[in-house]
Amino acid sequence: xxxxxxxxxxxxxxxxxxxxxxHPALDPADRDAVAADVVAFVVAQVRGLPEFLRLPxxxxxxxxxxxxxxxxxxxxRMLDVxxxxxxxxxxxxxxxxxxxxxxxxxxxxxxxxxxDHPTVRARLEESVTPAAGGAAVIxxxxxxx
Amino acid sequence: xxALATASLPSELTTEVLVIGSGAGxxxxxxxxxxxxxxxxxxxxxxxxxxxxxxxxxxxAIGKLYRNGGMTPMLGTQSIAFVExxxxxxxxxxxxxxxxxxxxxxxxxxxxxxxxxxxxxxxxEPYFDRLERDLSVSFMRPEDIPRSSELFRAGIERMxxxxxxVPRCQRDxxxxxxxxxxxxxxxxxxxxxxxxxxxxxxDAKATxxxxxxxxxxxxxxxxxxxxxxxxCSIRAEKVFLACGAIQTPALLRRSGITRNVGDSLQTHPxxxxxxxxxxxxxxxxxxxxxxxxxxxxxxITMGGAVFTPGFLAMLLAESWDAYGHAMxxxxxxxxxxxxxxxxxxxxVRAIRGVEDGxxxxxxxxxxxHHHLRLGLSRLTEVLFAAGATAVYPALSGAPILRSAEQxxxxxxxxxxxxSMGLSTVHAFSSCPMGENPDRCATDSFGKVRxxxxxxxxxxxxxxxxxxxxxxxxxxxxxxxNAERFMDGDRRAISPARRASAARPELLVTGAPGWLxxxxxxxxxxxxxxxxxxxxxxxxxxxxxDDESVIRRVAPGADLAAGDLxxxxxxxxxxxxxxxxxxxxxxxxxxxxxxxxxxARVNVEGTRNLLAAAERTGVRRVxxxxxxSPVGCNPSPGHVFDExxxxxxxxxxxxxxxxxxxxxxxxxxxxxxxxxxxxxPWFYGPHQPPRQTLFFTMIKNGxxxxxxDGTQRRSMAYVDNICQGLALAAESPRxxxxxxxxxxxxxxSIDEIVTTVSEVLESFGFRCAPAPLRLPAVVGETARVxxxxxxxxxxxxxxxxxxxxxxxxxxxxxxxxxxxxxxAPRVSLRAGMAASVEWCxxxxxxx
Numbered sequence: 001x002x003x004x005x006x007x008x009x010x011x012x013x014x015x016x017x018x019x020x021x022x023h024p025a026l027d028p029a030d031r032d033a034v035a036a037d038v039v040a041f042v043v044a045q046v047r048g049l050p051e052f053l054r055l056p057x058x059x060x061x062x063x064x065x066x067x068x069x070x071x072x073x074x075x076x077r078m079l080d081v082x083x084x085x086x087x088x089x090x091x092x093x094x095x096x097x098x099x100x101x102x103x104x105x106x107x108x109x110x111x112x113x114x115x116d117h118p119t120v121r122a123r124l125e126e127s128v129t130p131a132a133g134g135a136a137v138i139x140x141x142x143x144x145x
Numbered sequence: 146x147x148a149l150a151t152a153s154l155p156s157e158l159t160t161e162v163l164v165i166g167s168g169a170g171x172x173x174x175x176x177x178x179x180x181x182x183x184x185x186x187x188x189x190x191x192x193x194x195x196x197x198x199x200x201x202x203x204x205x206a207i208g209k210l211y212r213n214g215g216m217t218p219m220l221g222t223q224s225i226a227f228v229e230x231x232x233x234x235x236x237x238x239x240x241x242x243x244x245x246x247x248x249x250x251x252x253x254x255x256x257x258x259x260x261x262x263x264x265x266x267x268x269x270e271p272y273f274d275r276l277e278r279d280l281s282v283s284f285m286r287p288e289d290i291p292r293s294s295e296l297f298r299a300g301i302e303r304m305x306x307x308x309x310x311v312p313r314c315q316r317d318x319x320x321x322x323x324x325x326x327x328x329x330x331x332x333x334x335x336x337x338x339x340x341x342x343x344x345x346x347x348d349a350k351a352t353x354x355x356x357x358x359x360x361x362x363x364x365x366x367x368x369x370x371x372x373x374x375x376x377c378s379i380r381a382e383k384v385f386l387a388c389g390a391i392q393t394p395a396l397l398r399r400s401g402i403t404r405n406v407g408d409s410l411q412t413h414p415x416x417x418x419x420x421x422x423x424x425x426x427x428x429x430x431x432x433x434x435x436x437x438x439x440x441x442x443x444x445i446t447m448g449g450a451v452f453t454p455g456f457l458a459m460l461l462a463e464s465w466d467a468y469g470h471a472m473x474x475x476x477x478x479x480x481x482x483x484x485x486x487x488x489x490x491x492x493v494r495a496i497r498g499v500e501d502g503x504x505x506x507x508x509x510x511x512x513x514h515h516h517l518r519l520g521l522s523r524l525t526e527v528l529f530a531a532g533a534t535a536v537y538p539a540l541s542g543a544p545i546l547r548s549a550e551q552x553x554x555x556x557x558x559x560x561x562x563x564s565m566g567l568s569t570v571h572a573f574s575s576c577p578m579g580e581n582p583d584r585c586a587t588d589s590f591g592k593v594r595x596x597x598x599x600x601x602x603x604x605x606x607x608x609x610x611x612x613x614x615x616x617x618x619x620x621x622x623x624x625x626n627a628e629r630f631m632d633g634d635r636r637a638i639s640p641a642r643r644a645s646a647a648r649p650e651l652l653v654t655g656a657p658g659w660l661x662x663x664x665x666x667x668x669x670x671x672x673x674x675x676x677x678x679x680x681x682x683x684x685x686x687x688x689x690d691d692e693s694v695i696r697r698v699a700p701g702a703d704l705a706a707g708d709l710x711x712x713x714x715x716x717x718x719x720x721x722x723x724x725x726x727x728x729x730x731x732x733x734x735x736x737x738x739x740x741x742x743x744a745r746v747n748v749e750g751t752r753n754l755l756a757a758a759e760r761t762g763v764r765r766v767x768x769x770x771x772x773s774p775v776g777c778n779p780s781p782g783h784v785f786d787e788x789x790x791x792x793x794x795x796x797x798x799x800x801x802x803x804x805x806x807x808x809x810x811x812x813x814x815x816x817x818x819x820x821x822x823x824x825p826w827f828y829g830p831h832q833p834p835r836q837t838l839f840f841t842m843i844k845n846g847x848x849x850x851x852x853d854g855t856q857r858r859s860m861a862y863v864d865n866i867c868q869g870l871a872l873a874a875e876s877p878r879x880x881x882x883x884x885x886x887x888x889x890x891x892x893s894i895d896e897i898v899t900t901v902s903e904v905l906e907s908f909g910f911r912c913a914p915a916p917l918r919l920p921a922v923v924g925e926t927a928r929v930x931x932x933x934x935x936x937x938x939x940x941x942x943x944x945x946x947x948x949x950x951x952x953x954x955x956x957x958x959x960x961x962x963x964x965x966x967x968a969p970r971v972s973l974r975a976g977m978a979a980s981v982e983w984c985x986x987x988x989x990x991x
Contacts, residue, residue, distance in 0.1 A: 021458075023472055041204060048214035051501050092466075097563060100541070101224075105216070108462045115472065116204050116455030121429075124454055128425070128476045 008058040009043045011065045012106060014077045016042045018084050019110045024123040034117050041113040042106060060102050064091065154346055154368055156377045159688060159708035160186040163364060163381035165351045165396070168235020169616050170603030170623040171387030172330035172338065173276075177627035179341035184706070184717060186344045186379065187335075188366065190388070191231035193347035196238045196331055204455070210239050217391075219491065219507040219569070223562040225414050227505065228570050229389060233347050234330040236389065237616065240570060241433050241451070242313040242327045244282045245613040246273050247621070248443070259579030259608035262589040263629075272621040280314040280328045285435055292426045293449055293479035294434040300531025306440035311448075313433070314616075352500060354384065354400040354599070361599050362689040367500070380688040382706040383630075385591075387603040387623070390572040391493055394605060395503040397576070397586075397593075399495040404594060405586040410491030411574035411610040412507055414567050415484035416517050416540075417450055418524055419460050420533035421474055428452035428479040438527065443486045443612030444512075445520040447527065450480040463539045463566045471537060471545075481528060483520030484569075486612040488512045493575050505572075509562060517567070518560050525552025539566035573615050576605035578622075591626040598688075602626050648721050649683035649703060651874070652763065654754065655731030656684035656695050656702070660769070660824075662831040663863040664730065664870060669699035672864075673871040685709075685718045685731070694831075709750025715757035723762035726874045729754055730769045732804075734797065735835070735942045740935050743800035751804045755811045765818040765880070767873045768808050769866075772825040772859070773798030777952035781855070784891065785956040787883045794949065796935045805883070812881045820873040821883040822866075825954060829863030829976055830983035835942070837989045840981065843901045844991060846913025851951035852921035854895035859887040859956045862976035865969040872965040884961040888976070889969050891955035897973070904977045910991065924951030 016039050026034060049057055068076040068087050076087055091099045092107075114120055161184035164175045171187060179185045194209045207215050212231035219225040230236035247269060255261040276282070301308045314328040339345060346368070353365045355378075363380045386393045394407030434449020441447075450456075454475050461468035471478065489510040496502030509517075525536045529549040536546040538555075541564050546552050576586035576593075578601070586593060591606055593599040604619040606626075611618055651668065655661040661684070671678040683703040686692045692704055707714030709731060719727070729751065736742035751768065758766050775785050776792040793799040805821055812819040828836060842848035869886030873879045892900075902912045928948035934941055961967035971979070984991055 021469065021472065041208070044208060045214045045216060048208075049216055050213050050218075050503065051499050052496055052504065053218070089466075104462065104541075107465060108459045111458035111462050111465075112207075112455040113204055114455070115458040115475075116453050121454060124475060 004058060005047075008046070008061050011061040011077060012043055012046055013039045014084070015064075015088065015103070015106050016110050018081070018088055019107050020114060021111065024120065024127050026119065026123060030119050030123075034114065034119050037117060038110055038113040042109040045109045046106075057102075057105075060098070064102060154349070154377055155710070156375075157708070157710050158186070158377065158379045159706065159711040159714045160184055160344075160379065160381045161688075161706040162186070162383045162385065163188065163379055164385045164387055164602075165364070166190075166235060166387035166389065166392070166603060167233050167335060167345065168230065168330060168387065168389060168603065169237050169619045170389075171235065171385070172237075172334035173620045173623040174385050174387055174602045174627050175338040175343050176334040176341070177624055178631070179338045179343035181631055183631075184342070184714075185338065186346065186381070187338065188349045188351055188364075188379075189233045189235075189345065189347045190350040190392070191233065191235075191347065193233045193345075196232070196234065196329065206239065217505070219412065219505045221489075221507050221509060223509065223565055223567055225412065225507055226568040227391075227412070227572060228568070229391065229572070233345065234335060236570075237314075237327075237329040238331060240616065241614070242315055242329070242616075243311045243614040244277070244280070244313055244617050245311070245611075246270075247618050248611060248613065251611050255579070255608040258581070259577055259585055260581040260589075261579040261608060264589065269621055269625065272624045273617065276617065276620050276624070280333055281316045282312050282314050282328075284310055284312050285315075291428065291434060291449075292424075293428045293452070294436050296422065296426070296479075296531045297434060297449055297481065297527070298436045300527045300529075301436065301438055303530040304440075304527050306438050306527070308436050308438050308440070310435050311437055311614075313435075350500075351388070351396055352399070354396065354402070356400065356402070356596070356599075359596050360689075360691075361596065380708060381598075382688040383598050383600070383634075385600045385602050386605075387601070389603055390575045390605045391503060391505055393601055393603055394493040394575045394586075395495045398493070399497075402593065402596075405576070405584055407493035407575050409574050409577055409584065409609075410493055410505065410507065410572060411607075412487050412491060412569045413446075413484050413571040413610065413612070414487055414489075414507075414509060414513060414517065414569050415482045416521050416538070416565050416567055417460050417480055417482045418521065418528065418539060419457055419471070419478050419480055419537040420528040420531070421471065421535040421537070422477050422479070422532055423534060424532075425476050426479050427476060429454060429475075434479075434481075438523075441520070441523065443610075444516045445523065446484045446486075446612070447520060447524050448482060448484075450482045452478075452480045456480060460539050460566070461537060463541050464537075464543060467545065468537050471535075481524055483517065483524040485513050485516035485520060487610045491575070514562055517565060518555060522552050522555040525549065525555065528552075540564050541566065571615055573604040573607040573611075573619070574609050576601050577608045578606040579608055590629040591622075592630075600626065600630065648681065648723075648725075650680040650722075650725050651677070651682045652685070652719065652722055652725055652727040653682060654685045654709070654727070654729045655769075656704075657686055657690040657692060658730065659829075659831050659833055659836075660827065660863055660866060661730040662694055662698060663829060664728065664867045665695060665702050666698040666831075667864065667867050669701055673867060676875050677871060683718065683722070685715075709746060709753055712753045712757065715753050716760065719757045719761035719763055721761075724764045727754070727758055727763050727766045728769070728870055728874060729766060732769065732771075732801075734771075735945070736940050738940060740796040740938050740940050743796045744803070747797075747800035748803045748807065752807050755807060755817070759811065759814070759816040763817055765820065765874065766808070766811070767820045767822060767870055768804070769870070770805055770821050770823045770883075771797070771801045772823060772954050772956060774802035774805055774823075777949060777954055778857075781857070781953055783953070783955070784859075785885065785954075787885065787960050795931060795945065796940070797945075818880040820879045820881070822869055822873050822886050823883065823956070824861040824866045824869070824886050825859040825956060827861040827863055827866055828980050830979060831863070832980060832983070834989070836980075837984055837991060840901060840905065840984065840991045843898055843916065844905050844910050844912045846916060848898060848916050849919050849923070849947065849950065850894055850898060850916045851919050851924040851947075854898070854916075854918070855893050856951060857891040857893050857953045857955040858897065859885075859891040859954060860897070860973065861887040862969070862971040862973075862979075864971050864976075868970070869961060869965070869967050872961070872967055876965050878964050882960075882964070884965065884967070885956040885958050886961055886967065887956055887958050887969070888971075888973060889958070891953075892973055894950070900973050901977050904974060904981055905991070907978070908981050908985065921951040924948060
C-alpha cells in the first residue's frame with residue numbers, strides 16, 4: 001500500500017504542477033515554495049477523501065498516468081510539458097464525466113490552495129489594477145469609505 | 146479549552162449521560178444537562194482545535210476543521226459537494242453563523258405530516274429568545290455591511306423584490322471570519338458545559354452502539370489516530386446522538402438500528418455565480434454578505450457567498466479555459482448563490498467493515514432542477530441590475546454572461562444537471578422526529594423508537610426542509626428536547642442532584658444483583674432492625690444494569706450510575722457520604738469467558754472503591770467476600786473459621802483473597818473502618834437463572850451427586866446474610882474483623898438435594914426418585930480441566946462448579962454468633978421453600 005500511495009501521490013503532484021496558473025507572476029523561488037505548498041495541500045486532500053472514494057481515485061490516477069502510453073508511448077509523468085498539457089486538456093474536455101471530474105477535483109484544489117496562499121494573496125493585492133475607465137475605489141476596506 | 150486529554154481516557158469508562166458530537170445540537174444538549182447537575186461526557190470525533198486563532202475560511206481551516214478536507218460528495222445524477230465541520234464545536238466553527246427561526250408555516254406542516262407533538266410557536270419562541278441572547282444574535286452595524294452586499298441590495302431593490310437582512314451569531318460585528326468573532330459553540334455552550342462539570346474528549350469517534358432489549362449497553366469508541374490509536378468502551382445510562390444529519394444515521398445503521406434511519410435526508414442544493422463589477426469591491430477583506438432575496442422563497446433563495454480569491458478560482462474552475470482570465474479582475478468580483486429548498490430524496494448508508502464508510506446519496510427532483518435553473522437565471526438578472534458587467538455561472542462549458550437577457554436565456558436552453566457545479570452546507574431530516582411511525586425515527590422529543598435510553602438531538606430530527614439555515618432550528622429543538630428529557634427524568638435517577646439533596650447513610654454496591662437486591666429490599670422494608678429504619682440508601686448501578694428491579698423493591702433508594710472500573714463515578718457515588726457505611730456486595734463469581742475479569746472486578750474494582758471511600762470520608766466499609774479464599778476443607782469433618790489460612794480455589798478464590806488483602810491494607814491505613822463478611826453458597830429470592838437451573842436439575846434427577854453424597858456444604862439464605870451484613874455494619878466490635886456468615890450448620894449434599902426435592906414436591910412438582918450419582922473422579926477430572934482452562938485464562942462455569950462438587954466447603958459461624966449476636970433465623974427447608982415460591986411468582990421456569 002505504501003508503494004501504491006507513493007505512486008498515486010507522485011501522479012497527483014505531476015498534475016498539480018501542470019495546473020498551476022501563471023498569474024500572478026511570482027519570483028522563481030517564491031513560485032517553487034508556493035508550488036510545494038500547493039502540492040502538499042492537494043495530496044493531503046486526496047488522502048483525506050472518504051475511504052470508499054480514495055481507492056477508486058487512486059486507481060483513476062494510475063489510469064490517467066498509464067493511458068498516456070497509448071498515445072505517446074510514455075506515461076504522463078514522463079511526457080514533456082506541451083504533451084502533458086495537451087493530455088490534461090484531453091481529459092478536461094472528455095465526453096466521459098468521470099475523466100472530467102478526475103481533473104476537476106485536482107484543478108479545484110490546486111486553484112484554491114494557490115490563490116489563497118499568503119504569497120500569492122500578497123502578490124495579488126500588490127498587482128491590483130485600476131478598474132476600466134479609472135473608476136475610483138469606493139471602499140478600500142469593509143467598514144471604511 | 147479544558148478538554149479531557151485523550152491519553153487519560155481509560156479503556157472502559159462510565160458516565161450518566163453520553164453526548165456524541167459537540168456541534169450545535171450536542172453542545173446545547175451537554176450545556177443544558179450539565180447545568181442541571183447531570184454527569185455529562187461529550188465525545189467529539191474531530192480535533193480540539195482552538196478556532197479563536199484560525200479564520201474559518203482559510204486553507205489551514207480546511208485541513209483541520211472540515212470533514213474529508215471539505216470534499217464529501219452527495220452522490221446522484223449530479224454530485225453535490227457537501228461541507229461540514231469535524232472539530233470541537235462541529236459545523237458552527239466553519240459556517241456563516243446565519244440565524245433563522247422556524248418559519249411559521251413549518252410548524253403546521255410538521256404537526257400535520259410528521260405528527261409532531263408539542264411543537265408550536267408559543268412553545269418554541271422562548272427557546273429562540275434564550276438562544277439569541279446566549280449567542281449574541283445580532284444585525285451587522287450599517288457601516289460594516291460589505292460593498293458586495295450593498296450592491297446586491299441595490300440590485301434587489303431595482304428588481305422590486307422582497308429581501309431580508311439576516312442576523313448572525315456574532316460579537317462586535319466586523320469581519321465574520323476574523324478569528325473569534327463568531328459565537329460558535331467553542332465560545333458559548335461548550336465552555337458553559339465544561340464549567341458545569343461536563344467532560345469533553347476530542348479525537349474520539351463512536352464506531353458502534355452495543356444494545357440489547359431496547360437499551361444501549363455501551364458505546365464503542367476509537368480514540369486518537371496513527372500509532373496512538375486505540376479502542377475503548379463507554380457505558381452510559383443515557384446516550385444522546387448529536388453527530389449531525391450524516392454521522393448520526395451512519396452510527397445508528399452501523400449499529401443495526403435502521404427503522405426510518407437515514408432514509409429521508411434533505412438538503413439545500415445551491416449553485417453559485419461570480420459577478421464582475423466596474424468598481425473594486427475587496428470582497429476578500431469584507432464581512433459575509435447579509436442580504437437574502439425572499440421573493441421566491443421557499444423554492445428559491447439568493448444571497449452573497451463567502452469570498453476569497455481561492456474560492457473564486459474554484460468556481461471559475463468549472464470552465465477554467467473560458468473563465469480563468471477573470472482572476473486578473475479578482476478584486477472587482479464577488480460570489481453569490483441561488484439555493485433551492487430541496488425537494489429531492491436522500492439516503493445515508495454505512496458501509497459495513499469500513500470504519501468511515503458512509504455513502505450519501507441525494508437524488509435531485511425535477512423541481513430542484515427547475516428551481517436551480519430558475520434561481521441561476523434570476524440571480525443573473527439581479528446581478529446585472531446591481532451593476533455587474535459580467536456573470537460567471539458555475540456551469541461547465543457555459544459562456545460568460547454579458548447581460549440580463551443572456552441570463553434569462555438560461556431558461557430556454559438545455560441546462561443538464563450534470564453541467565451544474567452544486568454544493569451545500571446544510572443537511573438535515575435524516576432521522577425525523579414525530580409520532581408518525583411510518584416516517585419518523587424518534588418520538589416527538591428525539592427518543593429513538595424502541596429504545597429506553599437513546600436519543601437523537603441534532604439536525605437529523607428536523608422533519609423536512611425548512612428552506613433556510615437550520616442552525617437556529619436545530620439548537621431550539623435540542624434545548625426543548627433536553628428539557629423534556631429532564632422533566633421526564635425527574636422521577637428517575639439523577640445521582641449528582643440527589644446527592645446534593647440527601648446525604649446517604651448507607652451505600653450499597655451490587656444492588657441489582659441477587660444479594661444486593663434483597664439487601665436493599667430488606668432495608669426498605671425495615672426488616673434489618675431499628676438501627677436501619679429510615680436510613681437513606683444510595684445504590685451503585687452500572688449503566689448496563691436493569692435498575693427497574695431495584696426501583697420496584699426499594700423505590701426510596703437513590704440510584705447512582707457508575708462502575709467499579711471508573712474511579713470518577715465512584716467518587717460521585719460516595720460524594721456527600723461522610724460518616725456513612727458502605728456495603729460492598731458487587732463482585733464477579735462467574736465471568737462470561739475470561740478469568741482476567743476476576744481481577745478487574747474483584748480486585749481493581751475494590752481497590753477503586755476503597756480509595757473513593759477514603760477520599761470522601763465514608764466511615765465503614767463492609768466487604769462481601771467468599772469461602773473461596775480458603776478453598777475446600779482438608780478433611781471431611783473439618784470446618785473453616787476466621788483463622789483458617791488462605792488457600793484460594795482457582796481464579797475466583799485468588800481474586801477474593803487479593804481483595805481481602807486490599808481491605809486489610811485499608812484497615813491499616815486507618816482512614817476507614819473495614820469488616821469482611823464471608824458467605825458461602827447462598828440461596829433465596831431474586832436468585833439468578835443458574836440457581837433455578839439447580840432446582841430444575843434436582844426435579845429431573847439430573848443434578849450430579851458426586852461420590853457418596855456425604856461431603857458437606859455450608860449454605861447461606863440471603864436473609865441470613867443480610868442480617869449478618871447489618872450487624873457487621875453496626876457493631877463497633879466488628880471493626881477490622883472477618884466473619885463467616887452462613888446458615889446455622891453445614892449440610893451434606895444428600896441433605897441439600899433431598900430437602901430441595903421435598904420442597905419442590907410440596908409445591909406440586911413431581912421429582913425424579915433419585916439424583917444422578919457419579920463417582921468422585923468425575924469431579925476430580927472436572928477440577929483438573931478447570932485448572933487447565935484457567936491456566937490459559939479461560940473460564941467455563943459448569944466445569945468449574947462440577948470441579949468442586951465432590952469436596953466439602955463447611956464453615957463455623959461461631960465468631961459471628963459470639964461477637965455480633967448473629968442468629969440465622971431461616972432454616973434450609975424454609976429458605977428453599979421461599980426460593981421456590983419466589984421463582985414461581987416471578988415467572989422462572991423450574
